[in-house]
Amino acid sequence: MTERPAMTPRPPHNDLCDDALDWQVVLHSGNAGADDHERYQRWCASSPAHARAAREAEALWGDLGQTQAARTLHTKPLSRSRRRWPRALAASIMMATIACTGWQQAPMWFSDYHTAMNQRQTFTLADGTRVTLNGNSALSVSFSDTRREVVLQAGEALFDTASDPRPFVVDAGGEPVEGRHALFSVRRQASGAEVVLTRGEAQLGERQLSLTPDAEARTAWQRGKLIFNGKPLGQVLAELERYRHGRIFISDARLAGLEVSGVFDLDQPDALLRTLEQRYGLTVTYLPLLAVVR
Structure with a gap:
């Protein structure tokens, strides 16, 4: 029997690191004026945490684009x-x-939840698991007394699994992905599921996965x-x-x-x-x- 997720509003994003990166995007856009630079300086000086986030973002930006090519x-x-x-x-x-x-839009017609182009949506499943769908993604949910299963019919989704004795399994068209007390994303591809593990434990088929080193960058789409x-x-x-x-x-x-x-x-x-x-x-x-x- 399918359990429908309860829709919840996406929480506001207040991460100073993301705010600092936003400032770097603005300042290097080619359209930043003197007022933008003055407001950025005020933002940096508003607290030690703001100043630290600014330094980290500036260092990251300085490293980008410095490849040999x-x-x-x-x-x-x-x-x-x-x-x-x-x-x-x-x-x-x-x-x-x-x-x-x-043809790519076909999975949207048969899914429980889907997103349009460049749309992101966050919702909570009946067990408390939070799911964020990336753009052009489709997801169907089928929970039973012994198993929590979702089918990623298209696109990409981030799962923050709730504590529950039932296995949480993602079917993305290849080997199943099972997460345990985990934060992980799954992208459906022709070659099989691409999994990024940020926290907890997960396995792809019979293979135990390790934490993904660049998980924050690869799941930055949610921000x-x-x-x-x-x-x-x-x-x-x-x-x-x-x-x-x-x-x-x-x-x-x-x-x-x-x-x-x-x-x-x-x-x-x-x-x-x-x-x-x-x-x-x-x-x-x-x-x-x-x-x-x-």
Whole structure:
């Protein structure tokens, strides 16, 4: 018998570290004025905790973008092709994108809970487990007297499991993920579930998982952030696709390995593309449901 989760409002986020990172995003956006810098200084001076968070955020920001690939690009700009894409090819890509997008929405129709593009939702299950769904995600819940099971039909979810003698199992289309007094996220992928364990114990199939070293960065989406530190451009764009409509293509395969670092605002995904253009000398061409990076 399926138990419906009780919806609860998402608690306000008051973490000073996240506030400090927000300030770094603003100050390095290219649009910050003197008033912004003055307000930041007042924020830093408001308490020792604010000052400490600011120092940590500034140090993190200073480390980002200092990869060898980034330095090379700054000294030697990438060549840019001026040729336009043939109209027939662009039209074919857009039609394939539309068909793919429609197919990807199918799990939403059969789920108990789902989110739209770039929407995050937090709710509490009947056993007290808190679940946060990432954008374009779908979840079904099926609890019994002996087992707590949820099916992640699409996307990604963060689980903070409640104490309960029944196993808590996540079905993401491959080997089951079981968490015990744990805080962990599961992303459904064609190759199987990707699990990030922040606290407690979890196992994937028969394999016991260890705590994920960069768990805070990899689950920063729940706080409205995307954090990359030396990630290949191909992976960054694949991640970004999950938060905006349409597809992103790299016209030059050699760019896929370009190392990218930064802290970005998840609620402004196109701002990330603009930052990549400015910081790494790229060009982005926008078409309906398609962005081409070269």
